[in-house]
Amino acid sequence: MSVQTKQVDFGKRSGLRVCPVSMGAMRFPAEELAIPLIRQAIDAGMIYIDTSRGYGNSETILAKALKDGYREKVILSTKWCPWNIKVQPDDDTSAQCAYKRLLESMERLDVDYLDFYQIWSINNFEQYQQATCKGGMLDGIRRAKDEGLIGHIGFTTHDTPDNIRRYIDQADWCEAILFSHNVLNPTYKEIIARTHEKGIATLVMNPLAGGFLAEESPVLQRVVSDALGIDDVVQAAHRYLAGDDNIDTILCGINKPSDITSTIDNYSKPPLTAQQRKDLEEAMAEISSKGLGFCSGCKYCMPCPEGIDIPAMMNIVYLERLLHMSDRAGATYRRLVKADNSPARCTQCGQCEQKCTQHLKIIEELAYLLKKFS
Numbered sequence: 500m501s502v503q504t505k506q507v508d509f510g511k512r513s514g515l516r517v518c519p520v521s522m523g524a525m526r527f528p529a530e531e532l533a534i535p536l537i538r539q540a541i542d543a544g545m546i547y548i549d550t551s552r553g554y555g556n557s558e559t560i561l562a563k564a565l566k567d568g569y570r571e572k573v574i575l576s577t578k579w580c581p582w583n584i585k586v587q588p589d590d591d592t593s594a595q596c597a598y599k600r601l602l603e604s605m606e607r608l609d610v611d612y613l614d615f616y617q618i619w620s621i622n623n624f625e626q627y628q629q630a631t632c633k634g635g636m637l638d639g640i641r642r643a644k645d646e647g648l649i650g651h652i653g654f655t656t657h658d659t660p661d662n663i664r665r666y667i668d669q670a671d672w673c674e675a676i677l678f679s680h681n682v683l684n685p686t687y688k689e690i691i692a693r694t695h696e697k698g699i700a701t702l703v704m705n706p707l708a709g710g711f712l713a714e715e716s717p718v719l720q721r722v723v724s725d726a727l728g729i730d731d732v733v734q735a736a737h738r739y740l741a742g743d744d745n746i747d748t749i750l751c752g753i754n755k756p757s758d759i760t761s762t763i764d765n766y767s768k769p770p771l772t773a774q775q776r777k778d779l780e781e782a783m784a785e786i787s788s789k790g791l792g793f794c795s796g797c798k799y800c801m802p803c804p805e806g807i808d809i810p811a812m813m814n815i816v817y818l819e820r821l822l823h824m825s826d827r828a829g830a831t832y833r834r835l836v837k838a839d840n841s842p843a844r845c846t847q848c849g850q851c852e853q854k855c856t857q858h859l860k861i862i863e864e865l866a867y868l869l870k871k872f873s
């Protein structure tokens with residue numbers, strides 16, 4: 500079994516240490532498979548666990564997986580905010596509501612202490628103010644910290660680098676930030692460096708650009724081969740992140756044992772040098788310069804009132820327009836349409852575009868698919 504032997508500081512502020520690959524707990528397989536899988540991941544060094552009140556039954560599955568001494572081995576983090584998920588219709592950004600949701604997460608995880616609690620998705624300045632003003636979410640989370648219920652506080656974000664810079668310059672309470680970052684979309688590279696310099700732990704999610712970099716595409720293989728002389732795109736994407744000393748750890752989703760071993764194997768290989776990272780970024784820019792933006796698969800646009808699986812549709816757009824995998828794109832499109840998931844149902848209500856973290860032109864792309872494949 501692949502095991503991580505290296506540990507690094509998880510930001511100077513927290514005083515904790517992590518391995519380069521951590522556990523993203525957004526999606527697990529069925530409980531009977533998930534419990535041994537989670538334990539395998541922890542045994543392999545994936546000791547930081549990122550879950551959320553909004554990740555379905557992730558917290559309750561983790562509660563069971565972390566019995567038998569596993570809780571003591573991990574740095575457990577969960578998160579919530581009312582603009583991503585309302586548990587009750589009147590949920591708000593008050594300290595009382597945040598405190599209540601935090602206690603509920605502890606109950607769901609069946610723990611009496613959480614190592615980290617994150618404000619989930621600060622995506623603009625208004626949300627930052629709502630979360631951190633007097634009597635806001637942060638005060639509720641601080642209360643829990645004062646009571647010894649949690650150890651550290653952080654936030655996750657899809658905001659602009661300029662806004663994040665403003666936040667970290669004043670947020671002395673913040674000990675970790677989770678960024679969406681990968682070689683295809685390295686927008687946060689500089690702000691990650693600044694965050695690291697401040698002693699705040701830097702976590703990276705979405706290392707494979709919503710699965711885009713895992714596609715077996717001749718276009719991607721050529722780009723990586725030209726830059727590095729190898730044709731393993733996933734390996735290149737991981738070694739690109741591994742070469743950035745400003746990133747403390749990346750989150751790896753686990754659905755099967757090979758997700759754990761292959762990612763750790765990639766991180767055991769030599770990280771890309773600064774020059775190789777630059778070459779790969781430039782080569783990838785050839786793809787991102789097509790100007791479509793990239794769906795991270797975050798699902799903040801969901802649910803669509805018409806039942807359209809928007810991330811799946813966006814993935815088809817990329818398969819067809821960027822990777823030139825038309826057969827695969829067409830087959831996936833027909834399968835989704837057969838399952839009553841046609842873009843023809845779009846009423847152009849605009850809800851999804853308002854919530855999209857990557858500001859994608861979803862309505863336009865759905866119309867493109869409809870025209871192309873109908």
Ligand code: SF4
Nearest residue numbers: 803845846848849851
């Ligand atoms: S604009 Fe279309 S795809 Fe987006 S939420 Fe509305 S109906 Fe769904």
Ligand code: SF4
Nearest residue numbers: 794795797798800855
């Ligand atoms: S369309 Fe936007 S909000 Fe929806 S999954 Fe993709 S990036 Fe996330």
